Amino acid sequence: MINAELKEQYYQALVAKDSEYEGLFYVGVKTTGVFCRPTCPARKPKFENCEFYETAQQALLASFRPCQRCRPLSHPNQVSDVVRILVEAVENNPEKRWKGQDFRNLSIDESTARRQFKKRFGMTFVEYARARRMGLALKNIRSGRTIIDTQLSTGYESSSGFRDAFSRIMGAAPTQVDDGQVLKASWIDTRLGPMMAVADDNALYLLEFVDRRGLEREVERLRKRTKSAIVPGVTEPIRSIERELEQYFEGTLTEFHTPLFCLGTPFQKSVWEQLVAIPPGETRSYQDIAVALGKPSACRAVAQANGANQLAIVIPCHRVINASGDLGGYGGGLTRKNWLLMHEKSGCDSNH
Template sequence: MISEKEQKQYYQALLAKDSTYDGIFFVGIKSTGVFCHATCPARKPKYENCTFYETAEEALLSGYRPCKRCKPLSFPREIPPLVQKMVELVEENPEKRWKDQDFAELGIHSMTARRQFKKVYGMTFVQYARSRRMGMALKSIKKGEKRINTQLDVGYDSSSGFYDAFSKIMGRNLKQSKEIKILSADWIDTILGPMMSIADDEYLYLLEFVDRRGLEREIERLRNRMNASIVPGKTKINEQIKGELDLYFEKKLDEFRTPYLCLGSDFQKSVWQALTEIKRGKTFSYKELAKAIGNPNGMRAVGNANGANQLAIIIPCHRVIQTDGGLGGYGGGVERKKWLLKHEREYR
């Protein structure tokens, strides 16, 4: 997280167009919906209209698009024409999900495209396109908009294009119907970065960090299983988990009481139930977890079920480590896992 002191320092660098800060931070401009690098020549925004990020991916996931004047994704290095073309293609059709066939139709070898994009931006092309796509949906969720009316902010000239982009991620169109269940998605700012909750008036179905890899697929699985459309908004369940997370990060929460519903196989549910029985401040190895559910040879299956958990922190998959004591993986990132384990060890 960028401290308030650093944010003010970055803002002064932005005003001064200090080139020593290029690549150190990116700034999202709330009034225009774009993000820039430190030496952008455009008119400088007010401090309260700025949100600072350490990476371009974070800015994209927050719903900002690259500034056309300073081109923050390419600065300060020159980028190959192929890579520039790929960025332009994403901006022409941000909701598109790219496949190998799409590259072939453009006369581009997919491996070459991926390699060049990663070399220039430090992220894969698929990662960039996904972040841009998710950012559009998450921006509306962050604002809590019941009806999506910010299409011009994300680069669309018509509402239909924006509705299409949103519905491809969140499910069908935004018009409610008796056949489709409506779930509400809310944005939660935490000390470890933003999270998203998805709930109705009875249960919480998803709680994840917004930059988790595979989040889009998780949302897709959820809405297909529930025959649901997901809209920005709040229910009493969204509000309850938001309050409980605040208390958790302040070390003031005894246990989570937000009602939730797990959607998965019987085996997955048995693993998730076992996870909730790991005491705060303690850890299990995958082997120990497999034994706990009566399947000592099922470590790989247990690991897969652990990774399929859609309720971060509440169902504490971060408390599972490798047999040799190594942290192992975590959907929200290994650094977050390390932080959560330390936080819980110090919990009183």
């Protein structure tokens, strides 16, 4: 998260249209729903209406769309026609899920699009389109406002487009939900970036970083297996995990008590139980867990169960590393995994 001092510095750079800050940050403007470059020629918003992001992907996931004046995805160096055409195509239909035929319809090579987007924005085109689509779906969750309030009066994003994006990921538009089968979803800001929490009135079902690759599929799998719609809202388990996460990041909490609902096979659940048993500040290898389960040859199955965990941090899959000592994989990214391990280790060291 960008600290208060840096936010003030970025705001002064925004007001001054300081070109030295190009590429260092993007600003999301709450009143218009767009995100801009530091040198955008538009009238400057008030400080309290600004949110600052280090990458375009973060701004997209926070539900902001690219500014039409400063075109933050096209400057400071002009991008190729391929990138320009695809960015415009996403804005014309932001809830679209792209397939091979869609690229062929535009006479664009899919691998070229991937390569050029990766070089220009640090993410592939599919990741960009997903971030834009997820941003739309997460918009109501993030703000906690009603469906009507989330629709922009400019008509730039149609209400039907918003409902389509929401229903494709969450299962039903917020205005068409049967209260009988409902899970609530909420946006939680943390030191390592925003997370999405999903819970009913009794337990927490999902806790993931919103930029986690595959989050859409996780949410879809969750709603299908529980036969529920997922709508914006807050429940007591969500309030509980928000409090506990704050304490965890402050270093004052090492054990979570929020009730959990784990959707998994008996084997997956046995792996997750082993994860919870790993003390903070320590790590285990996939082999260690397989041995502890009495199935020493099940390393690959353990790794798959580890990756299927939908309760980040709370069920600490980040404490599992390769037998070589390398970090291995992590859905939230290796930078976060390393930070979490160092954070927990430093907390343990300070207690000794």
